[in-house]
Amino acid sequence: MVHGRVSRLSVHDVRFPTSLGGHGSDAMHTDPDYSAAYVVLETDAEDGLKGYGITFTLGRGTEVVVCAVNALAPHVLNRELGDIVGDFRGFYRQLTSDGQLRWIGPEKGVVHLATAAVLNAVWDLWAKQEGKDPRTLVSCIDFRYITDVLTEEEACEILRQSQVGKKEREEQMLAHGYPAYTTSCAWLGYPDATLKQLCSEALKDGWTRFKVKVGADLQDDIRRCRLIRNMIGPEKTLMMDANQRWDVPEAVEWMTKLAEFKPLWIEEPTSPDDILGHAAISKALAPLGIGVATGEQCHNRVIFKQLLQAKALKFLQIDSCRLGSVNENLSVLLMAKKFEIPVCPHAGGVGLCELVQHLIIFDFISVSASLQDRMCEYVDHLHEHFKYPVLIREASYMPPKDPGYSTEMKEDSVKKHRYPDGEVWKKLLTAQGN
């Protein structure tokens, strides 16, 4: 039974100075400070439950997303939670189609990130109050702009068919978890010694799938890829990630030169907006056995729809904080199922692992019903700031057992990392003379 009226929305600019250690660095984002716009929803209900939602950012600009969350706040404040989730599709559309605000999107960039943060908080709160059935889930999806590929009826049919074997898959997840791969060993900014050390530790911990950042310098890439491939051996899986560094012809040329290291995929070879470009790259690299993966910066379901239509990717990487929360991610999971493309979520950042584990385990149990060619990204940073951090066992995500969307951060972590007035930043900014 859903209850309570939203009485307060607060939003915090929380930043972690990860750039100091080169963590998260890649060919396009050389100095990221992993950050989040962190939303807290309170209601007037006596249960005292709160909804926590985040969207991930890289430092500068978090204040812009915070500003956008505040611009969305009037749509949420003083609304009954029951009314919101009772017509969640309508509520989603209200946020994304505000007659004035949509101009600065629509459904992309800052406003869509802010929408994700707000909706993630609503889902967290709702999930703490009650369970959901498949029909309820479909009613949360806004099918606008995707009915040429997926209708509401088809979505229901997919979920209905996936009821078969659901119980066994639940048990399988509880026992073994969802397979993960690690990105923690080979950030672009790490010296070779760090890379070696992290790689050998990861091997000891049972990791079998590794991702390496490429794209800044070809000779450097060759050296680093050789180093990793030698360390992990020919049988283990290696993925490469260029973070949008290349133009289309350049991507093909560059990856042809890295093909000897047998990457399973090249991730984000070019602009996330370039559907036809990804299709061209996919076609060119298929004979080399390299698939194309993308998604972490694909801004909405319309882009994913076209990537699927154009056969532009072999691995689809949803993001829990760039798409419009569970609502929009559901539509992408269902389209991927229809096109038989495996979903391998983007994670890492701040809280992305915590969020996305829910989506991908749901995908396995209730949508795809398969682990073939599937795995979820994992990065072992910043989990200590979450109240319900992910649990990794033998390189797999173990299903979260606490109610909600695992998005609550520790109060003390938020306080210390609030930008610019938290203790950590005060110290850093003073040292930088700002």
Place this chain on the structure above:
Amino acid sequence: MVHGRVSRLSVHDVRFPTSLGGHGSDAMHTDPDYSAAYVVLETDAEDGLKGYGITFTLGRGTEVVVCAVNALAPHVLNRELGDIVGDFRGFYRQLTSDGQLRWIGPEKGVVHLATAAVLNAVWDLWAKQEGKDPRTLVSCIDFRYITDVLTEEEACEILRQSQVGKKEREEQMLAHGYPAYTTSCAWLGYPDATLKQLCSEALKDGWTRFKVKVGADLQDDIRRCRLIRNMIGPEKTLMMDANQRWDVPEAVEWMTKLAEFKPLWIEEPTSPDDILGHAAISKALAPLGIGVATGEQCHNRVIFKQLLQAKALKFLQIDSCRLGSVNENLSVLLMAKKFEIPVCPHAGGVGLCELVQHLIIFDFISVSASLQDRMCEYVDHLHEHFKYPVLIREASYMPPKDPGYSTEMKEDSVKKHRYPDGEVWKKLLTAQGN
């Protein structure tokens, strides 16, 4: 000779309460308050020249764009104008590829609108100081992500070939101006009586091309389209604009029913992100003689590249404030030339006509060299707030003669319309009890 160091960047949230009169209303934006994030650049040069730049918004959310402009400010402040325009491609990329800020775009939505406002101000300032030759212009373009369709060499070659007949085209523009069409008669929120009156006035003023908003209600559309077609007669040109209201199959169905009114184009039939959807609609409507037009919410050159590759449109509508200023618009004009697709810019809003006249007249003189199937949108609102407003003569844009990008607003207009503390808003907000 370029000179001066940027000593100050200020940005204002300027809003006009146009929703009170239904001006600007369409199927998706029912109550727009035409607004702008208005940037003023000052330098330490003795000439005292300032650069004025805007990006257009619809009211709510302008504060978010203002916040993003402030986030970009460190890239501009204390820079020599000579250094900026001396490597304008590099500067463009610095703004659009900031390692932290690009995450909340990249090159789309709020940050890209903010980028446009800042760059429009730089162009305004630069244009007041000196003229530019074609090679300089090409050096301003960031070819990243479009080299599979247009290389720097090809761009230079297009401009070189268009030198032929340039002088005659300049004279033609000075004498007759650039052909325009009007959107002022048929906003969706206007009652039929207003529509009739405005239409008959426009006919008297010599307008021959008219656009009508559609998409909210089919019967209503049929009535309004019949009314206008009857008033303007069978020979004059009628365009329709759905402002993204439809899904792909719906667009085809709906437009089939409006085909009897002989529209030249249907504008924004669906999501601006749906390249393949626009291609499908184009193909379906071609036998009915209806072309597809889009662009005002296409967020960057990568989207335009694909619309051209996919034969998704018959008319390409650039926007001076959504793309990254002159720099990015140049790349789109050149790609359109290569694909032989006419450019018919989006205008109206706040200052869009003032800005876009420069682009489209340049397009005719130096790129397309043709008026075939070409015209520029015009809306007769809010020009009185600009210091150098557009001059329309016989339904044509007359070339602007003052130096700069025509973006300076009257001081008093800015003061009165600043949100929320300008006189106009103080009064309105008090009346609304806010």
